[in-house]
Amino acid sequence: MTAKITSKPSRNSTRRHFIKTIGMVSTALAGGMSFGKNISRKSIELDSLKDNCSFSGLPPNYTYLNSGTEGTMPECVLSTLQENLIKWARNPTNSYELDPILGKRQEFNRNKVADFLNVGLNNICLTDNTTMGLSMTIMGLAFGPNDKVVTTNQEHTAIRSPLQLLNQRQGLKIETRSFPSANRLSKMKATEIVDFLFPNIPALRNAKALCVSHVYPTTGVRLPLYALREKADELNIKYLVIDGAQALGMIDLTQKDDRLEHSDFYACPGHKFLNGPPSTGVLYIKNAHIRPPEFYPTLSQRMIRYADGESMSYPIAKALQVRGCSNAPGFTAMVRAMDYINDEGGAEYIEKHILSLSKDVKNFILSQAPNCIVSPYLDKKLLSGLTTFYPFKWTKPQIPLKDKESVNWVVDKLLEKNIRVRSIGIPTPGNPNKLSTKTYAIRVSTGYFNTPEDVDSFKFALRDVLNRIN
Numbered sequence: 001m002t003a004k005i006t007s008k009p010s011r012n013s014t015r016r017h018f019i020k021t022i023g024m025v026s027t028a029l030a031g032g033m034s035f036g037k038n039i040s041r042k043s044i045e046l047d048s049l050k051d052n053c054s055f056s057g058l059p060p061n062y063t064y065l066n067s068g069t070e071g072t073m074p075e076c077v078l079s080t081l082q083e084n085l086i087k088w089a090r091n092p093t094n095s096y097e098l099d100p101i102l103g104k105r106q107e108f109n110r111n112k113v114a115d116f117l118n119v120g121l122n123n124i125c126l127t128d129n130t131t132m133g134l135s136m137t138i139m140g141l142a143f144g145p146n147d148k149v150v151t152t153n154q155e156h157t158a159i160r161s162p163l164q165l166l167n168q169r170q171g172l173k174i175e176t177r178s179f180p181s182a183n184r185l186s187k188m189k190a191t192e193i194v195d196f197l198f199p200n201i202p203a204l205r206n207a208k209a210l211c212v213s214h215v216y217p218t219t220g221v222r223l224p225l226y227a228l229r230e231k232a233d234e235l236n237i238k239y240l241v242i243d244g245a246q247a248l249g250m251i252d253l254t255q256k257d258d259r260l261e262h263s264d265f266y267a268c269p270g271h272k273f274l275n276g277p278p279s280t281g282v283l284y285i286k287n288a289h290i291r292p293p294e295f296y297p298t299l300s301q302r303m304i305r306y307a308d309g310e311s312m313s314y315p316i317a318k319a320l321q322v323r324g325c326s327n328a329p330g331f332t333a334m335v336r337a338m339d340y341i342n343d344e345g346g347a348e349y350i351e352k353h354i355l356s357l358s359k360d361v362k363n364f365i366l367s368q369a370p371n372c373i374v375s376p377y378l379d380k381k382l383l384s385g386l387t388t389f390y391p392f393k394w395t396k397p398q399i400p401l402k403d404k405e406s407v408n409w410v411v412d413k414l415l416e417k418n419i420r421v422r423s424i425g426i427p428t429p430g431n432p433n434k435l436s437t438k439t440y441a442i443r444v445s446t447g448y449f450n451t452p453e454d455v456d457s458f459k460f461a462l463r464d465v466l467n468r469i470n
Contacts, residue, residue: 052074052075052076052079053074053075053076053077053340053343054074054075055072055073055074055075055275055449056075057072057073057074057075057078058072058449059418061418062418062420063418063419063420063450063454063457063458064420064447064449064450064454065419065420065421065444065445065446065447065450065454065458066420066421066422066443066445067250067272067273067275067385067445067446067447068217068246068272068273068385068386068422068443068445069272069422069445070271070272070278071249071271071272071273071274071275071276071447072275072447072449073275073276073277073333073337074275074337074340074449076336076340077275077276077277077333077336077337077340078333080332080333080336081277081329081330081332081333084101084102084328084329084332084333085329087099087102087329088102088328088329095328096325096328101328101332102328102329102332103328104321104322104324104325104326104328105318105321105322106126106321106326106328106331107121109126109328109331109332109334109335110124110125110126110317110321112335112338112339113126113282113334113335113338116335116338116341116342116347117253117254117260117282117284118254118259118260119260119261119284120288121317122288122315122317122318123260123284123285123286123288123317124282124283124284124285124317125282125283125285125317125318125320125321126280126281126282126283126321126326126331126334127267127280127281127282127283128279128280128281128326128327129269129271129279129280129281130156130158130243130244130245130267130268130269130281131158131267132267132281132283132299133265133267133268133281133282133283134158134159134162134241134243134267135158135162135298135299136267136283136297136298136299136320137241137265137267137283137285138159138162138163138166138209138211138241139162139165139166139298140295140296140297140298141208141209141239141294141295142292142293142294142295142296143166143170143172143208143209144170145170145171145172146173147172147173147207147208148172148173148174148175148207148208149163149172149173149174149175149207149208149209149210149211150175150177150198150204150207150209150210150211150235150237151163151174151175151176151177151210151211151212152176152177152178152179152197152212152213153176153177153178153179153427153429154179154213154216154218154219154426154427155211155212155213155243156213156217156243156245158243158245158267159211159212159213159241159243163211175203175204175207177197177198177204178427178429178430179197179219179221179427179429180193180196180429181429182219182373182374182390182426182439182441183371185219185221185374185376186373186374186375186376186377187376187377187378188376188378188379188382189376189378189379189381189382190223190224190227190379190381190382191227193221193223193376193382194223194227194228194231195231198210198231198235200234200235204235204237205235205236205237206235206236206237207235207237207238208237208238208239209237209238209239209240209241210228210231210232210235210237210239210240210241211241211243212228212241212242212243213242213243213244213245213246214242214243214244214246214247214251214258214266215244215245215246215247215250215251215384215386216246216386217245217246217386217424217443218388218424218425218426218427219374219375219376219386219388219426220246220358220374220375220376220383220384220385220386220387220388220443221375221376221382221384222247222251222381222382222383222384223382224257224258224381225242225257225258225259225260225262225263226256226257226258226259226262227257227381228240228242228262228263229262229263238264239264239265240262240263240264240265241263241264241265242263242265242266242267243267244266244267244268245267245268245269245272246272246273246384246385246386247268247273248268248269248270248272248273248274248282249270249272249273249274249275249276249337249341249350249448250272250273250350250351250354250384250385250447251347251351251384252346252347252348252350252351253347254347255348257381260284260286261286263284263286264285264286264287265283265284265285265286266282266283266284267281267282267283267284268281268282268284269281269282270282270330270334270337273354273385273445273447273448274334274337274338274341275337275340275447275448275449276330276333276334276336276337276338277327277330277333277334278330279327279330280327280330280331280333280334283317283320285316285317288315288316288317289313289315289316290316291306291314291316292306292307295316297316297319297320298320299320299323300319300320300321300322300323301322301323301324302314302318302319302320302322303319305319306319341448344448350448353448354385354446354447354448354450355383355384355385357385357446357450357451357452357454357455358383358384358385358386358387358444358446359377359383360452360455361387361444361446361455361458361459362375362377362387364455364459364462365387365389368392368394368397369389369392369397369398369400371397371398371399371400372389372390372391372392372397372400373387373388373389374388374389374390374426374441375387375388375389385445385446385447386443386444386445387443387444387446388424388426388441388442388443388444389441389442389444390402390407390439390441390442391406391407391410391441391442391466391469392466392469393466393469394463394466394467394469395467401469402439402440402441403439403440404423404425404440406440406469407423407440407441407442408423408440409469410442410462410465410466410469411423411442413465413468414458414461414462414465417461417464417465419457419458419461419462421442421443421444421445421458422442422443422445423440423441423442423443424440424441424442424443425438425439425440426438426439426440426441444458
């Protein structure tokens with residue numbers, strides 16, 4: 001008998017106020033900025049949108065299930081972004097040097113993010129994206145030629161690339177662990193996966209860092225931060241570095257199992273599940289007092305603060321923040337997206353809604369083709385808003401189709417029906433250094449703006465497409 005995930009729906013089936021049929025209001029914001037006679041008209045438009053947090057930017061009759069790649073933005077976030085872009089354009093020098101919200105030190109917005117994540121101001125640096133935060137971290141740590149790091153074969157290149165650079169430049173040793181096969185992975189529990197990936201063996205002990213994802217973009221596996229912290233401590237690994245690209249805005253990062261304080265460095269974006277603008281992100285640094293030679297502020301104009309010996313108490317997050325002109329208007333909009341989450345009931349409520357929709361997707365695949373699901377479904381600690389599965393012929397559901405051509409065909413046919421999902425490559429178990437060997441699957445991302453009707457539309461369209469697959 002196929003296991004079925006059960007949960008109470010966290011929202012009723014109506015779209016409520018976050019999706020209303022109000023037309024393409026956001027087209028007024030899509031054009032270039034204008035001044036002179038148009039300023040008063042633009043200001044009126046912005047004022048009318050500030051408190052309107054509908055997700056009307058997506059086209060009508062379009063089901064967007066790909067927040068794991070890019071999110072959208074509600075109108076209140078769009079208007080905040082546009083308002084502060086105009087403010088910057090009117091007085092660039094004052095905005096950069098003196099404005100308390102747009103200024104280069106970004107203390108106002110950093111404080112807002114810190115409050116949202118329940119950490120301190122000097123634990124937070126605002127970045128352009130997750131890749132930037134991970135690069136700041138991995139390239140900033142003082143790895144020596146005899147050091148080693150532990151990672152997995154399913155990390156994003158945002159982790160793998162800087163590690164490979166250090167491997168080639170100075171001989172950093174990389175211990176890469178392989179995930180189990182999809183058939184085994186989907187049925188595992190959190191403790192089983194963590195122990196499978198990071199057993200207490202000599203090859204992993206005493207590493208300098210454990211560099212892993214919170215939620216895996218390949219399979220949707222969510223590794224509880226507390227379990228990763230315990231494993232790092234068991235293996236005497238000094239730093240826990242987390243890729244949180246699929247977590248912020250999906251997971252409540254203030255709850256016991258997933259608190260940021262379990263990690264030493266945590267990088268995440270504002271533009272995915274948080275529904276903020278592009279080129280925004282957050283880097284959390286647990287030790288606000290870390291400094292050279294333990295950690296160097298790369299991508300920063302403030303190394304001199306440590307080199308001249310005058311400011312040994314200068315917070316590293318503040319040093320990393322000052323790096324020339326950054327996306328200050330974008331950060332104000334990212335903060336507005338966080339305020340929106342609080343207005344809607346908080347991060348815990350948002351997480352319940354997203355996971356409820358994701359469970360519906362998983363249950364649908366399990367009911368028809370249990371051999372084809374990749375994402376875990378038995379242990380709620382492993383659940384995320386990402387559901388990965390292999391496509392199949394509707395009349396032959398016991399045979400998963402794992403080739404790239406079949407997967408892309410299904411994705412393209414769904415898009416013809418105005419359903420946006422994506423294909424994803426999953427490295428196969430075996431030699432962890434041969435990451436080019438992959439199977440391919442479909443990934444469905446349920447975001448906060450999605451509804452049960454969206455999931456029903458996806459299920460109906462998928463059934464039709466899989467009935468036509470060759």
